[in-house]
Structure formats: structure tokens, C-alpha cells
Amino acid sequence: MSNRLINYSLIFYIITFFVFLFGPLIIMSITAFNSADFPRISPWDCLSFRWFNEGMVDYVGQHQAGLLTDQKLKEGFYNSIFIGFFVVLLTVPIGLAAALVLTQINPKLRELFYSLSIMPVLFPGVIIGISTVVLWNRLSGLSDEGILSEVGRNGIFLTILAQTCFISTYCFLIFVARLQRFDRSQEEAALDLGATQTQVFFKILLPYLAPAIGSSAVIAFLASFENYNTTVFSILSDRTLTTVIASKVRLGITPAISALAFAIIVITVLAVIIYEFYKRRVDRLKKIEEQTLLASQSSDSRVQKIEIPKINFIKPLSFFIIIAIILSILFTQVLKNNLYGDACIANVEEEKKRKIEEQRKLEEEKFKLSEEDLQSGNKGGNSAFGDIFNSDLFEY
Amino acid sequence: MSASVELKNASVTFGNFYAAKNINVKINGGEFFSFLGPSGCGKTTLLRAISGFQDLSEGEVLIDGVDMSRIGPNKRPTSLIFQNLALFPLMSVADNISFSLEVRGVDKKKRRSRANELIELMALDGQGEKMVHQLSGGQKQRVAIARALAIEPKVLLLDEPLSALDLKLRQRMRTELRAIQKRVNITFIYITHDQSEALTMSDRIAVMNEGEIEQIGLCADVYNKPLTPFVATFVGENNSIDGKLTEVSSNEATISTENGSFKSCLNNSDGKYSIGDEVFLFIRPEALELAKNGNFDNVIDINIDTFEFEGNIKNYFAKLGSNKKIKFSIPNSVDTSDIHSGSNIQIGFNKLNSVILKKGQLAVDT
Structure with missing residues (x-):
């Protein structure tokens, strides 16, 4: 009895938790499909995709841009991608180098070096942003023209530098975690077999670190893409996606932002699903390999049957089918009640x-x-x- | 092909602690040489010094007469087999084996053929494309050896590579290692804490304790003629009985103990012993026999305490006097139906099968 109670309360807790987590996202996604000029669910005007496309012209004749026609948003998005790319290019090698230094350094200095290395994460991002601007403002003031004055007043360049400052610490922490599990005898074995230090790095260490390089690149890109508090200062007169969104909120929000949020959510969910399928495939292959290895190493009488786990498509597929059915029913209702379209x-x-x-x-x-x-x-x-x-x- | 290795006054210190102290040993080319000692005795430190991972604090390492002090581990003609094997998990077996050729820029075709050669030599046929984690323990062992042999090193260093294997596999690998050494004819330097491993494979053994070498010699000599109480008790089992010398000649002496006087041999005495010295008498369990079955130089009265059946031998633990214990082993084939717990019997041993040594540290408390 009490067991059942615990189960129910657990389920209740989980549901509450997910509602808390995803409720706002779902509401915001729905508002993207309302034709009203303010992101809202009620009162519901019409089902419309205009906030993904051209937006609308309001009563005073001002154009409220949709997702695809919003030039500022587009520019900010491209800038964000550009900045993220260079931040990854800088932070991954810097983080890796710092992590390698940590493993080589005198143990007495290690603690100090570690504290210094993680310090940028502890600083408020605002301070990093402002200090970058202050420094480069002085530097660019040193000459009236030339590359220094050009670069020092370039918001995108400053943002890359300012973000690199603290994002490289994230990469550093990922590499440190991976390196802690590195078996140093592998390095020694390679040296003993005649490899130079460079060869050890490229043939042994780098392949070992490959997963960490991948994950730190992803995290660095995401951290750069979503950063606001450092970027808002260092970006100067340019704009990134986050600063555009923030300024929009200040000047009057439209469902175009909801449309953007919906697009990002969809991309994220798709990425998660694809990753999950990939992971299951890898797990399955690994399991098959283990089973055949076990079978090959033990006598026949001990092995019952090589069990090859199947990928179960039916469950996820049925889930999607149910969602599709619900959506189509909703849509027909919408059409029936004349709630869709220009009319x-x-x-x-x-x-x-x-x-x-x-x-x-x-x-x-x-x-x-x-x-x-x-x-x-x-x-x-x-x-x-x-x-x-x-x-x-x-x-x- | 093979090279001699010489350690001259070699010492390694960590802070104010001697990991290895004043080591002098010359290992001949083509020899199978073992360093034997308990854990923490400094034997791994020595091996790392020979392979170049550990700098000596004093002294020098000579390989084929050449001082190695300024030569890094990747330039020395040695290959090291690690305790955990340290195979590269992200490479196939063949890539593991040919790694040393790859880093030397040998072209792919030659690498391939050398790898195949070694795969055949190590009886790993058909395993070349597998990944390391797909192999069994013994196969991994052989891959590690093949990898170390790929560049034809002059000296192969082995750091307890068999310790992770189960008993049967370990016994087979011992024979196999010895056979491989004879086949490739290079110097093997083997580190172990297992005296039976050292005895079965080696030409010569150095027994180490507390960072110093206690004895260097042929296996049989180390076993039969130990020079220190530590060697006597660490290599194989030994009963120790303490007493005083009452009679000394050039290679024979009489010791008087609480349980009577016994005659025994002196090793390398050179006049080091004199009457009245505090000494140990060491007798191997298998050197003790039932007194009724023959004539012996010495006979002891004992009281049987417990009994242990080991298969090929039967071990008896007996009380000797009031507070001492003695262990003796009798082949399974000998009839012992009249020996029971509590029976008083006589056992004997010949003076050639025992040894008297000056008191010193024992490997185990007896």
C-alpha cells in the first residue's frame, strides 16, 4: 500500500518537475502559431505561420518582421555563428594546452595553477566584457589608424576575445577530467618503443582525447552562442542573436521570438533523437561483439545462444504516430472552425x-x-x- | 643482437629516501636475468633506470659498455614490458605490434610483413585485425611481447608481466617466455616478487631487499647456498633455528641450540665466523626427512602439531621444544600412516642440506 503511494507520489513529482521544466517552453512554442501581434495563447486569434515568414503590418503601417524577414535577427544569428566558430577554434587548443601543463607541472605549483586557470569562470561575465572593452579602447586609442585601431573597435573581434577568456576554462575542465583517467604508462610505452614526444602527442594522446575535444568544442560553441552578459558589452555597435533578442524584448516583443524559440527547440529535440538512435546502434554493436567474443572464448556447452538485441522501432514510431494523429485532428478542427488562413x-x-x-x-x-x-x-x-x-x- | 647491461654504483633517491642504493651488477648479453625481491625493494626503480624513465642519482648505466646517462628512453636499445602491458587500446593488434616501426617511418608494407612475422612467432594467427580488448589475457601478454620485439631491441625489460594472470596461464607463459628468449636470443631482464617465477626462467638471479642487492648468483646457488638470512628465507621456504657456534672449521661448523647441537655447512666463510657467534641454522622443509628412513648427520626430536596436504607433498608443522615451530615436507609417496597430530617422532637432515648464517634480517617472521 505505502509502496504504491510512494510510486504515485514519485510519478506526481516527475510530472510536476517536467511541467516546471518544459511548460514555459511549450507555451512559448504555441504562441508562435498565433497570428496575434503579441506572444499569447488567449485570446487565440488564428492559426498562422506568418511569424515564421513575413510577419505583419500593423495598424499604423509599421512592419513587424517575422522570423525569416527579420534582418537584425538574421544578422545577429550569422554573427553568433561566426563568433562561436572562432571561439571554438581558440578555446579548445587553449584549454587543452592548459590541461596538459597541469599534468606536467611541479605538484607544488599544480594547485595554484589550477586555481588561476578556473578563475575566469568565477568572474562575473559583465566584468570580463567591460574590462575587454576598456583595454582595447585604450589600445586602439594609441594610434589613429592602422590595424590596432581597426581591430580594437571591432565588436566581433572583442567578443571573440572576451568569450574565449572564460569559455577556454570550460574546455580546460573537460580536458582535465579526461586526462585524469589517462594511463601514463601508455605514454611511457610509446616513448620506450622509440616515439618522440611529438609522436606520443599525435599518435597516443590526441586519439585518446578525441571525445573530449568533440564535447569541449560543442560546449564552447553553445556557451558562446547563448552568452549575453559578456557579449552585451564587448559587441559594441554590432549585434549577436542574444543581444538582438534582448533589444527586441526591450522595444516590444513579437511572436517572431517565439518562432525562433520553437525552431531552436525543434533542432535540439531532433539532435537528441538522432544522438539517441546513434547511441543505441553503437551499444547494440558493442553487445553483439561482446557476445561473440564470449562465445569464441568459452566452450560450446557454456554458451546458450548468441542473443542479438534488436532495435525496437515500434515504440518510438508509435509515439510519433500518436503525436501526428493528435496534431492532424487538431488541425482539421481548426480548419472546420475557420481558424486558419488569410480569411x-x-x-x-x-x-x-x-x-x-x-x-x-x-x-x-x-x-x-x-x-x-x-x-x-x-x-x-x-x-x-x-x-x-x-x-x-x-x-x- | 643482444647487449650486456651493467649498473655501476647505481643509486636512486627520492628526497632523502634511497629507492635503490649502490647497485653493482653486470648482466651478460643473451642472459635471462631476474631481479627478485618483495614489493618496495627498489627493483622496479632499477628497471626504469635501465629503460631511461628514471634518472640515477649516482652511478651509471652501461649498455654494451656505452654510458646511457644522456640518452632518453626512446633512443635506448631497450624495450620495456609494463606490468599492466600498456597496450594501445585504440589500435588493432597489428598496429600495436608495428607501432615502433611506424614511429621510425618504416613504410606500411614492411611494417605489415614484420607484424605478420611476429604474429606468427607469438602464435597469434588470425588476431591481427582485432582490437586489444577482444583478446584474452594470455593473448594480450603475447601481443605486448611481440610489440616489444618488433624493432629487435638488444635488451628486453619485463616488469612483472605475469602477475595479473591466473596460475595455469602463468605457468604456461613462464615456459613460453623462456622459449622465446632462447629463440630470439636477446638479453631479458625480469622483475618479479615471485621466487618460483624467477627460479624457473632465469639463468641468474639478483635478490634485492630494502634497495640493496643481497645476493647475485645462479638459481641453484641462490636457493642452496644463500649468503644472508634474508635470501635464505625469501627464496623458497626455510626453517630457522638460532644458536651459538661451538665449533668452526673452514667450511663446517657446529651450532648449539636449545634443542641440541647440529652440524652444518658454512658458505663463503673466509674466517668470518668464530666460536661464540650468534647464528641461524637454516634447513629447508624438504631437506628434513623421517629419521627412521635413513642415516642422518643430525636428528631432532619433535612433536607433530598440524598437517597440510598439498598434493605432491605433505606438510607437517611440528613443535620443537617449548616455543619453536618447524615445518617439514614429505613426498606424497612416502607412507606416513603412523604420524598423527601429537605423536612424538624423530626427523633428520644432512649437514650438506643446511646452512649456517650470521644473524640478520629475515624475510618473514618465524
């Missing part, structure tokens, strides 16, 4: 215009009414300050 949007906008018109008329009428009242002198006076200073105001 709907036009309707809604017509409705809105009508409402606004009504509102305006109502206000005007109110205004007129009160003027009549004023003229009749019933409510308030005609003289200055609404007659409140008249001595007979309170005499009835």
Missing part, C-alpha cells in the same frame, strides 16, 4: 478594427455627453478650475 486573419483584424472603432465612438459619445452636461452647468462649472473655488459650490 481568418482578415476577419479577426476586421473585428478588431470594428471594436476599436466602436470604442472610439463610445469615447466620443461620452465626451459629447459630458460637454452637454457642462454646458447645462449641472456637473461642474464653466469657469476656471471647474468652479471648485466658487463660494456657492456647496450650497444646494
